[in-house]
Amino acid sequence: MGFLLLEQSYDVIIVGAGPAGATLAYELAKKGIRVLLLEKERLPRYKCCAGGVTSKAAKLLDFDISEVVEDVIHKVSFTFNLGSPYLGQHSQPLIHTVMRDVFDHFLVKKAQQLGAMLIDGQKITQVQVDGDWVEVSTADRIFRSPLVVGADGANSAVARELGIGRDIRYLVAIESEIVVPDEELAKWKTRIQIDLGCIPGGYAWVFPKRDHLSIGVGCLSSKTRHLKHYHQKFLNSLNIGNYAITRSGSHLIPTCTKGRLVWQNRALLLGDAAGLADPLTGEGIYNAILSAQLAAPVIEDSLVRGKVGLQDYQEIVERKIMSELRMARTLSKFFVRFPHLAFGMLNQSDGVWTALRNLMLGETGYAAIKREVGGFKGIFLRLLRI
Ligand SMILES: Cc1cc2nc3c(=O)[nH]c(=O)nc-3n(C[C@H](O)[C@H](O)[C@H](O)COP(=O)(O)OP(=O)(O)OC[C@H]3O[C@@H](n4cnc5c(N)ncnc54)[C@H](O)[C@@H]3O)c2cc1C
Secondary structure (H helix, E strand, C coil), rough: CCCCEEEECEEEEEEEECHHCCCCCCCCHCCCEEEEEEEECCCCCCCCCCEEEHHHHHHCCCCCCHHHEEEECEEEEEEEEECEEEEEEECCCCCCCCCHHHHHHHHHHHHHHHHCEECCCCCEEEEEEEEEEEEEECEEEEEECCEECCCCCCHHHHHHHHHHCEEEEEEEEEEEEECCCCHHHHHHHCEEEEECCCCCCCCEEEEEEECCCCEEEEEEHHHHHCCHHHHHHHHHHCCCCCCCEEEEEEEEEEEECCCCCCCECCECCCHHHECCCCCCCCCCCCHHHHHHHHHHHHHHHHHCCCCCCCHHHHHHHHHHHHHHHHHHHHHHHEEEEEEHHHHHHHHCCHHHHHHHHHHHCCCHHHHHHHHHCCCCHHHHHHHHHH
């Protein structure tokens, strides 16, 4: 190994340039804070993801993302085992589909324009707190700053190195980018499909992109034994099994359990590194961006006051994100065990679609829905009616 070089110091080092890290770099640079963003891949980098940016996620950003949007979704067709669909639609955009290499790089460039420093191709291997400093090491460099932020995804090296928040549950998803003829692609424009029942403990999806379809299946990590088989079965059922797959991959989607720690002296975790993906839908981009926006004022405050006070971040993440995730987890338990009833509820009452639509638009949350339907007792009574 060559000699280790100690780099100039920054106010904050952010590890990982996905939506969480890029958004935090943007928010901190806006406040004039000296930010270093370290990313293990060279950007732009492919990320295995359906690339569905819900309207509620897009609305969090204070700039327009349309230049990196592949398709704007107004219709969601829900099926059970690819039977007759329930079609939900809305005049306003529900989801913007993106390719994550382009979208994530776009967010990083926004941060760079405000002065954030990016060094890509730098895999973090070690993080050590040393008095008032944190030292972050790659194979041949050491960076240091008063604070470090782990935005390095599901297998967070920062979380592992500092031993923060180990209790986590995972969903697992597999996805392929599939080039189909123009006539097939045209059928999907402005519409996604969600199929329940075709995979135990999860769901399958089709998300249209500008020149191909992103098709995948995801489920609880305890039920992944035949994930590949279900993926292929889903492609065959859609009559898409024979087209060219340009990329295929699988990845973990981490969802946290109650009371999970997302901070430590001189360190915070964001997005997937903190386990903040939605356990019901697998959506992670929204909470990646939101957690970054919640962290920014806490970090600013900590730097201005000259003392570390990062515990406020735990409190605000619990209140704004984890309480919602708890509700989503309870719903997901029902959905995993009784997908046919979940589909039956949707088919029976447009109220369910309205709730889902409003969730995508950010006009409601899980806790508000629970209140509206009269708690879990209300859901149970509705089920009895089916
Ligand atoms: C198949 C699949 C489909 C999905 N579909 C959707 C969807 O449609 N909509 C949605 O909202 N969410 C979706 N998700 C979830 C979503 O992809 C994640 O929740 C989201 O990417 C989290 O963002 P993040 O910034 O926290 O982490 P990431 O996007 O994972 O970014 C982490 C970054 O850290 C870098 N990194 C990792 N380790 C190191 C290291 N040691 N040193 C330096 N850098 C490092 C990585 O290279 C990466 O760039 C899906 C996930 C999967 C697996």
